[in-house]
Amino acid sequence: MNALELHDVRKNFGKSEIIRGASLTVAKGERLAVIGPNGAGKSTLFNLISGRFGVSSGDIRLHGASVAGLRPFDINRRGLARSFQVSNLFDKLSVFENLRCAVLWSLGYRYSFWQRLGGLADAKARTEQVLEEIGLSRQRNLPAGVLTYAEQRALEIGITIAGGADVILLDEPTAGMSRSESDAAVELIRKVTVGKTLLMVEHDMGVVFGLADRIAVLVYGEVIACDTPAAIRSNAAVQAAYLGEAGHD
């Protein structure tokens, strides 16, 4: 069974159709990168999969079951988590609290007001583990709002993976980073997505070719190619549509 399937997904805002029948399958445990020129609809596609927007038509299946039309928290509870292109954190809460919030639902604490947070040993242990993984142990008590850009990006990934979802969507995880920061981010992504299914939007070709098992090319709301990095590199249609103009970096 595929982890994620998109069948002829369409989305229009008013009269303009942004996603025009995109179809895609992501196998379990695969790392798939979505690339495409600006305005191709990559972020919209992520918003559809994660439930931020509803699809206009078509179907999205997570682990074989349709999730089209479900609200974001329902989709999240079924094992899909996403990050955001612009860091989307709980600014006034500490790094530790940001991560602890992200683990609570998956550990079954739901809307509990009869348990003391401090006494939840499993939530603490899981939070500590993620804190260690994303390398923010020293910043644990700082409010998320005062972190540096790279630290916020790391926390963004931390919140995404903390709940233990097995399908992870990362929206431009290395955007705006320096080369060394970006290398560190790639290492982090590689480490935290072991054994998981990863779908990512990324502009940096170095990151894409370094991480992805397969690459899907999205142009004007359609997936025009989906193949191994080597095949994509030599695909004439892709070169014409995308790599020719933006592939120099």
Place this chain on the structure above:
Amino acid sequence: MRDLAQSAPAASTLSFRPINLGRWLVWGGFALILLVAPWISTRGAALSILCQIGTVMLFGLSYNMLLGQGGMLSFGHAVYSGLGGFVAIHVMNQAGAPGGVFVPTTLIPLVGGFAGMFFGVLFGYVTTRKSGTTFAMITLGLVELVFAASLMFPGFFGGEGGVTTNRVVGQPFLGVTGLTFGPQIQVYYLIAFWLFISTVAMFAFTQTPLGRMLNAVRDNPERVSFIGYDAQWVRYLALIASSFFAGISGALGAINFEIVSAENVSALRSGSILLFVFIGGIGFFFGPLLGAIVGIGFVVMLSEYTAAWQLYLGLFFVALVRFAPAGLASLLMLLLRVARFGRFGRIRMHLAAVCACVLVALTGLVLAVELLYRRTLEAANGAPTMWFGLPLDAHAPAPWLLAAGLFVIGVLAWRRTAPAYMARWHELNGEIAQLTRGQP
């Protein structure tokens, strides 16, 4: 590396606790203050003021569950305390009537709490569907609705006169003779008791998964829905909890004043709790406690001395929003933080200088306002022209010149001292931020 990190103090003012000797000490101190407060001043009015402060503290804490912890700006929180008060007073009245079901006065606050909660379940379902400005507008509509209804259903709301009661009803609870709640001191301890356990309960709420997710919803409701939580449901549950405690405060007010009227469910009452909580500081759990003391200080105590108390409250609020937008609690905590890092000595003289200037300017301002009131509003009443034991002639030039002189000198001196203070303040906080980040 991790040990170093764990010993590094928190930079966040939110997570900063200057007193780490243990929660027991803080709660014990709070209980002790509540116990001894009525014995500090033996004047009759003092006890009545303490009772009012107690109920407003409880009301303010319940309001801050929404505003401070959930980022929900409600303009209609008095609906829950007021309706809790109305139900409580009706239950008291039927208990006193022949054939009524006896409910001891000690437990009446619980009745008010459940009544407030009931209306929270009912109204909250509608109001909490949206956040931000929409939420604020819906609560404003709701409070006007309930206020209008209070004049339409005199059977329940008592019309313009409200509903009165006699709190001395029935037999003593648990056979404690003498506990009739006739004497004000007994009412005070009833309020103090419910205030204490409600405060403990509300603080405990902040330390639960739901309490923390409420903070998360405040900071970023969208992200909450991508980590499995329904932000709307979190807001709804928080409002239900908050309305429970608001109802308790409403019932305590009903016991204290033996009357509940339409004013108790008004937008005015809702607005004043917003003002008080904001003054105290919404970013800290204990902020509303300070806000209640200051607020009642203005409304009840200052109004004894001057007709201009509303003007002073307004000026105070404007100054606070301008210079300490996070309220008195944040001011206190920031100073404590500087002190904790051993840097208070470097700012002490600057702070004293600024305070002295403000005091001089303020004296001039207050003098001018009082003179103005004597010339206009109070001239007709033939009000005494004494001020702090000094004769004050509002028609002579000398007091006016004195007022203007004090104000101008104070402001000029403030303009000279304030920049140095601010520069030093930023320097110190920069150093502390560096330290807490654990960077060289």
